[in-house]
Amino acid sequence: IRRIGVYTSGGDAPGMNAAIRAVVRTALYHDLEVTGIFRGYEGMIEGDFKNLVSRSVSSILQKGGTMLKSARCPEFRTVEGRKKAYENIKAAGIDALVAIGGDGTFTGAQIFSNEYNIPVMCIPGTIDNDLAGTDYTLGFDTANNTVIESIDKIKDTAASHNRLFFVEVMGRDSGSIALYAGVAGGAEAIMLPEKDTAIDELIEMLEVAKERNKTSMIVIVAEGDKNGGAYNVAKRVKEKFDFYDTKVSILGHLQRGGSPSSFDRILATRMGYFAVNELLSGNSQGTVGIRGSKITSTSLEDALKGKEFKLDEELITISEVMNI
Numbered sequence: 001i002r003r004i005g006v007y008t009s010g011g012d013a014p015g016m017n018a019a020i021r022a023v024v025r026t027a028l029y030h031d032l033e034v035t036g037i038f039r040g041y042e043g044m045i046e047g048d049f050k051n052l053v054s055r056s057v058s059s060i061l062q063k064g065g066t067m068l069k070s071a072r073c074p075e076f077r078t079v080e081g082r083k084k085a086y087e088n089i090k091a092a093g094i095d096a097l098v099a100i101g102g103d104g105t106f107t108g109a110q111i112f113s114n115e116y117n118i119p120v121m122c123i124p125g126t127i128d129n130d131l132a133g134t135d136y137t138l139g140f141d142t143a144n145n146t147v148i149e150s151i152d153k154i155k156d157t158a159a160s161h162n163r164l165f166f167v168e169v170m171g172r173d174s175g176s177i178a179l180y181a182g183v184a185g186g187a188e189a190i191m192l193p194e195k196d197t198a199i200d201e202l203i204e205m206l207e208v209a210k211e212r213n214k215t216s217m218i219v220i221v222a223e224g225d226k227n228g229g230a231y232n233v234a235k236r237v238k239e240k241f242d243f244y245d246t247k248v249s250i251l252g253h254l255q256r257g258g259s260p261s262s263f264d265r266i267l268a269t270r271m272g273y274f275a276v277n278e279l280l281s282g283n284s285q286g287t288v289g290i291r292g293s294k295i296t297s298t299s300l301e302d303a304l305k306g307k308e309f310k311l312d313e314e315l316i317t318i319s320e321v322m323n324i
């Protein structure tokens with residue numbers, strides 16, 4: 001391997017920059033060259049490349065988003081699109097890739113790697129924490145910190161007015177943020193896409209909490225909850241349970257931004273370092289993950305096959321026990 005191409009693709013997440021920096025510096029340490037591919041697969045198809053040196057990645061460690069930009073690129077799903085991408089890669093002398101993104105990004109990388117026999121290592125970057133092959137994805141910890149900071153603030157105002165707040169957090173298919181931030185923020189109830197909690201069941205939980213003289217209540221609703229998001233849940237609860245003044249707060253894209261937490265910076269740095277070393281040891285198609293406290297690699301095939309990421313059942317139970 002002489003030159004590594006690095007790109008970020010799909011949804012951005014805090015920690016992606018820290019991973020780019022780690023990839024660039026580890027590669028340079030091994031006397032490899034690095035090309036930054038801008039805007040993911042779109043930039044690959046258009047040849048939007050830039051040579052990266054150590055100073056190119058100065059002062060990005062602490063920044064959210066991605067300096068390489070990201071995009072969704074339907075053209076890369078076509079054989080012709082990928083052919084254009086390969087011609088650009090070849091012309092630039094890139095002979096290995098590091099992809100940072102979610103499972104869409106990984107799928108594209110696997111198809112491309114199979115078609116053109118180019119080695120690729122994938123780093124999981126998504127706030128949703130919904131990828132197989134790793135306990136945590138980059139950006140998840142930072143997003144949780146952002147959410148609990150918001151919950152803490154909402155609690156102050158909720159407690160002053162006897163309010164029932166429905167806080168909607170990101171997670172279309174995955175309840176990871178809702179569960180973790182719900183536990184860390186002391187929510188009274190958590191609505192997860194994986195659980196399908198009925199409105200009557202939720203009202204029962206709220207009744208119990210009310211009996212305990214709670215002055216305020218927070219219900220975390222994942223955006224993918226089957227009842228149709230926080231507004232719908234709030235509306236339906238209010239029809240039957242109107243003891244509290246009801247408010248809805250949708251946190252939205254602020255969960256995607258911000259300076260990465262210490263955890264995400266260290267995870268990103270370890271993953272970037274590991275990805276380059278794996279390529280140098282001959283791994284030709286893998287994802288990087290953290291299992292327990294160890295950085296490990298899973299074959300792309302297994303990671304994509306085992307896609308159904310499961311929530312921690314014990315943590316769900318704990319969240320319920322904490323509301324006694």
Ligand code: ADP
Nearest residue numbers: 010011041072073076077101102103104105108
């Ligand atoms: P994420 O990586 O966050 O899951 P997407 O699902 O949007 O985000 O995927 C990012 C990009 O990966 C897509 O815009 C597309 O260019 C590429 N991609 C996803 N699935 C495929 C596929 N089956 N074949 C080729 N490219 C794909």
